[in-house]
Amino acid sequence: MAKRQGQIKLGAFHYISGHHIAAWRHPGASADTSLADYVNFAKTAEAAKFDAVFLADSVDVRLLHPEGAARKAHTGITLFEPLTLLAALATATSRIGLIATASTSFNEPFNLARKFASLDHISGGRAGWNLVTTNDPEAALNFNHMAPVPPAQRYARAEEFVDVVRGLWDSFEDDAFLRDRDSGLYVDLAKLHVLDHQGPHFQVKGPLNSPRSPQGHPVVVQAGSSEPGRELAARTAEVIFTAQQTLAEATRFYADVKGRLAKYGRAPDELKIMPGAFIVVGRSEAEAQDKFEALQQLIQPEVGLELLRVMLGVDLRGYDLDQPIPPLTDTLGSKSRQTLVAELARREGLSIRQLYQRIAGARGHWQLVGTGAQIADELEERFVHYGADGFNLMSPLLPQGLTDFVELVLPELRRRGLFRTEYEGRTLRENLGLARPAHRSARAGASVAAE
Amino acid sequence: MAKRQGQIKLGAFHYISGHHIAAWRHPGASADTSLADYVNFAKTAEAAKFDAVFLADSVDVRLLHPEGAARKAHTGITLFEPLTLLAALATATSRIGLIATASTSFNEPFNLARKFASLDHISGGRAGWNLVTTNDPEAALNFNHMAPVPPAQRYARAEEFVDVVRGLWDSFEDDAFLRDRDSGLYVDLAKLHVLDHQGPHFQVKGPLNSPRSPQGHPVVVQAGSSEPGRELAARTAEVIFTAQQTLAEATRFYADVKGRLAKYGRAPDELKIMPGAFIVVGRSEAEAQDKFEALQQLIQPEVGLELLRVMLGVDLRGYDLDQPIPPLTDTLGSKSRQTLVAELARREGLSIRQLYQRIAGARGHWQLVGTGAQIADELEERFVHYGADGFNLMSPLLPQGLTDFVELVLPELRRRGLFRTEYEGRTLRENLGLARPAHRSARAGASVAAE
Numbered sequence: 001m002a003k004r005q006g007q008i009k010l011g012a013f014h015y016i017s018g019h020h021i022a023a024w025r026h027p028g029a030s031a032d033t034s035l036a037d038y039v040n041f042a043k044t045a046e047a048a049k050f051d052a053v054f055l056a057d058s059v060d061v062r063l064l065h066p067e068g069a070a071r072k073a074h075t076g077i078t079l080f081e082p083l084t085l086l087a088a089l090a091t092a093t094s095r096i097g098l099i100a101t102a103s104t105s106f107n108e109p110f111n112l113a114r115k116f117a118s119l120d121h122i123s124g125g126r127a128g129w130n131l132v133t134t135n136d137p138e139a140a141l142n143f144n145h146m147a148p149v150p151p152a153q154r155y156a157r158a159e160e161f162v163d164v165v166r167g168l169w170d171s172f173e174d175d176a177f178l179r180d181r182d183s184g185l186y187v188d189l190a191k192l193h194v195l196d197h198q199g200p201h202f203q204v205k206g207p208l209n210s211p212r213s214p215q216g217h218p219v220v221v222q223a224g225s226s227e228p229g230r231e232l233a234a235r236t237a238e239v240i241f242t243a244q245q246t247l248a249e250a251t252r253f254y255a256d257v258k259g260r261l262a263k264y265g266r267a268p269d270e271l272k273i274m275p276g277a278f279i280v281v282g283r284s285e286a287e288a289q290d291k292f293e294a295l296q297q298l299i300q301p302e303v304g305l306e307l308l309r310v311m312l313g314v315d316l317r318g319y320d321l322d323q324p325i326p327p328l329t330d331t332l333g334s335k336s337r338q339t340l341v342a343e344l345a346r347r348e349g350l351s352i353r354q355l356y357q358r359i360a361g362a363r364g365h366w367q368l369v370g371t372g373a374q375i376a377d378e379l380e381e382r383f384v385h386y387g388a389d390g391f392n393l394m395s396p397l398l399p400q401g402l403t404d405f406v407e408l409v410l411p412e413l414r415r416r417g418l419f420r421t422e423y424e425g426r427t428l429r430e431n432l433g434l435a436r437p438a439h440r441s442a443r444a445g446a447s448v449a450a451e
Numbered sequence: 452m453a454k455r456q457g458q459i460k461l462g463a464f465h466y467i468s469g470h471h472i473a474a475w476r477h478p479g480a481s482a483d484t485s486l487a488d489y490v491n492f493a494k495t496a497e498a499a500k501f502d503a504v505f506l507a508d509s510v511d512v513r514l515l516h517p518e519g520a521a522r523k524a525h526t527g528i529t530l531f532e533p534l535t536l537l538a539a540l541a542t543a544t545s546r547i548g549l550i551a552t553a554s555t556s557f558n559e560p561f562n563l564a565r566k567f568a569s570l571d572h573i574s575g576g577r578a579g580w581n582l583v584t585t586n587d588p589e590a591a592l593n594f595n596h597m598a599p600v601p602p603a604q605r606y607a608r609a610e611e612f613v614d615v616v617r618g619l620w621d622s623f624e625d626d627a628f629l630r631d632r633d634s635g636l637y638v639d640l641a642k643l644h645v646l647d648h649q650g651p652h653f654q655v656k657g658p659l660n661s662p663r664s665p666q667g668h669p670v671v672v673q674a675g676s677s678e679p680g681r682e683l684a685a686r687t688a689e690v691i692f693t694a695q696q697t698l699a700e701a702t703r704f705y706a707d708v709k710g711r712l713a714k715y716g717r718a719p720d721e722l723k724i725m726p727g728a729f730i731v732v733g734r735s736e737a738e739a740q741d742k743f744e745a746l747q748q749l750i751q752p753e754v755g756l757e758l759l760r761v762m763l764g765v766d767l768r769g770y771d772l773d774q775p776i777p778p779l780t781d782t783l784g785s786k787s788r789q790t791l792v793a794e795l796a797r798r799e800g801l802s803i804r805q806l807y808q809r810i811a812g813a814r815g816h817w818q819l820v821g822t823g824a825q826i827a828d829e830l831e832e833r834f835v836h837y838g839a840d841g842f843n844l845m846s847p848l849l850p851q852g853l854t855d856f857v858e859l860v861l862p863e864l865r866r867r868g869l870f871r872t873e874y875e876g877r878t879l880r881e882n883l884g885l886a887r888p889a890h891r892s893a894r895a896g897a898s899v900a901a902e
Contacts, residue, residue: 031630081569087538110593118532141656142561179482205592
């Protein structure tokens with residue numbers, strides 16, 4: 001295989017005080033992340049030429065069951081909802097992409113299509129939608145469901161949801177609005193396309209009450225790595241946010257998903273695979289380890305166990321913490337996440353206690369601790385072997401994790417020609433190397449179910 | 452009656468190129484209202500000490516039926532969705548309130564509670580929610596309904612919706628978050644209140660994944676003037692955005708709604724009544740009339756008829772335009788809006804053509820054309836006779852309508868002591884003179900159904 005050309009894409013994943021579960025207890029973290037903290041984060045990432053800021057989301061409060069843990073854990077409760085927050089950040093930045101997570105299970109496609117189109121207009125073409133189906137068992141209880149929604153049902157809804165959203169984004173052709181004062185003609189109705197979608201989950205007439213947005217369609221990101229998640233991504237996503245621990249896993253996943261694109265008439269480059277990478281970097285290995293240990297020591301045991309409950313979908317309280325995890329038969333959460341974490345425990349021979357310590361930082365994602373050169377080596381290896389098109393940086397502690405990466409890792413990547421020194425374009429699409437989608441009226445043989 | 456004390460509250464209502472239906476054709480208007488236009492609007496209103504910017508909204512494209520009109524009318528299609536837009540405007544302003552319209556018929560209460568809480572956090576306590584039930588007949592077709600939702604059903608849902616939202620805003624007490632690094636205690640669970648709402652329309656467990664917002668609850672505005680709208684407002688709203696043409700109508704409405712508050716244990720001052728006022732102001736009467744006529748001349752007849760279809764809920768094409776409107780038996784839209792417009796036609800003896808010309812600016816709201824002193828006289832009269840606590844300014848043309856009002860009317864109001872020269876507070880609530888609601892755990896005998 002010839003040495004891979006091109007450059008790494010980078011997303012800056014934001015999680016409150018930092019991705020490490022005990023980050024909020026660290027004296028360097030803002031425990032109560034304010035708007036100013038987010039603005040600084042976005043500006044720092046933009047100055048470093050990251051492709052995008054990436055916001056996770058949930059629509060419930062996790063970690064509430066076991067009282068001890070709930071009192072002691074940062075429970076994912078934030079001041080801000082991602083779409084409103086990114087609209088605010090859009091005005092403080094000018095080039096960086098803005099990706100928000102939103103659930104297909106608990107939204108209406110008309111509302112979501114409109115909000116992302118609005119964010120794309122506000123930001124001049126920098127919006128991205130991270131489509132999730134929401135596997136938190138408690139989320140459904142906030143939306144009129146008596147029990148968690150089964151995965152098959154969530155994915156069937158997601159499939160149709162994304163088609164409706166894309167259809168609504170094409171309500172008007174790019175040049176539909178004449179706004180001709182003299183003739184009094186406001187809109188060319190020949191360039192209006194009423195969706196008239198009638199499906200099993202959605203009946204949406206349209207049109208969307210918004211002109212086509214700068215990117216045509218905001219970039220669609222997808223986070224699931226399960227079988228239906230991969231298939232949905234292959235058909236509809238432009239970026240995959242995924243989790244792989246090892247190079248072997250990563251290249252297998254990469255080949256699998258890219259291999260599914262052809263049957264949807266898509267080229268491999270139309271989908272960027274950007275796994276998460278939890279990175280602790282120091283000027284020396286010892287400094288990196290020290291930084292990591294400072295966080296590890298702040299983990300409270302009941303919080304660690306609660307983390308396992310969320311990651312494995314199983315409550316392990318009552319088990320001997322110094323024994324391996326028991327055989328797992330079922331999960332209340334994501335099956336692919338359970339498999340990933342259980343596989344990690346098996347591979348590294350970890351006890352329950354060691355397992356929660358092991359994932360308290362990366363939470364199932366790839367974990368790297370080392371010098372700038374070591375980190376760059378690892379990222380380069382994964383990139384050149386087609387294990388990834390880029391990475392979503394998970395900072396252990398904010399703001400330090402991001403600034404450390406910018407100071408210590410980016411210069412290494414740039415020296416190797418692996419990361420940009422200036423943005424290639426004005427839109428998120430242009431920077432990611434994704435084409436602007438033609439309006440569906442111009443696409444021949446498009447396989448959009450909504451048409 | 453002693454002369455009324457206090458000052459007028461003012462909202463700056465924003466409608467695309469201006470409230471007049473032909474505003475987009477005027478050479479002074481931005482036909483394609485950009486983010487910069489909105490930022491300028493908000494900054495101008497803030498410099499003038501308006502209480503709030505007020506954004507209307509709809510979730511469909513109106514005026515699509517008759518082809519001629521659809522091509523020629525500004526169809527309410529905007530680049531921006533109100534909540535994302537206000538989040539962007541929050542960063543460009545620091546004191547003015549930010550009120551967004553959102554529908555109880557086509558949203559989930561958990562999502563809406565969260566977005567308004569987020570806007571309140573982003574803006575430091577300046578968010579307001581204009582609760583509408585959405586009477587546009589076509590809106591329902593974008594949200595899985597096969598036909599428009601009947602008013603009674605919309606209001607029953609709205610009643611429950613607002614209780615759920617308020618309950619979710621009280622998920623945590625103000626001081627629930629300890630974030631104590633040393634003890635490792637993040638949250639005081641005694642100050643967490645799970646909603647566990649089980650009602651006919653909604654089953655929402657909660658809690659909301661957001662700390663209590665700066666205002667406790669974002670300000671709740673309500674726009675309906677029908678019988679169920681008044682009752683809902685008396686029980687739950689803090690501001691009413693309404694439409695009355697005459698002083699007699701206004702004082703009757705004011706007395707009626709304020710009179711309903713006692714049975715909900717509320718004082719008259721806990722609800723501010725702020726009708727719309729469409730104002731064309733000039734340095735002389737002739738200048739004001741000229742400005743108005745310049746807009747009136749831009750109205751295209753088919754657009755005028757389409758406006759009547761929307762306002763009356765009846766299609767009058769085919770009728771003799773120079774005859775009075777025929778007896779109206781039914782409406783596809785708002786009954787109270789139909790009554791208001793039909794009453795205007797009867798009172799002023801207008802033909803169909805004259806009626807659409809008459810409402811093309813104010814669209815059912817109070818219309819004033821005159822000098823600064825004349826406008827101030829009218830506003831003062833309505834205020835001192837308890838016809839209003841304030842007004843929502845509808846600018847015929849933007850940005851000129853707002854700057855005209857600031858230059859020509861505000862100095863008159865200030866001379867009379869009727870409008871502030873500086874903000875009284877930091878939050879929308881403080882400026883409107885509304886108390887910050889105590890957390891429901893501290894309210895004795897609160898009549899919140901969700902509790």
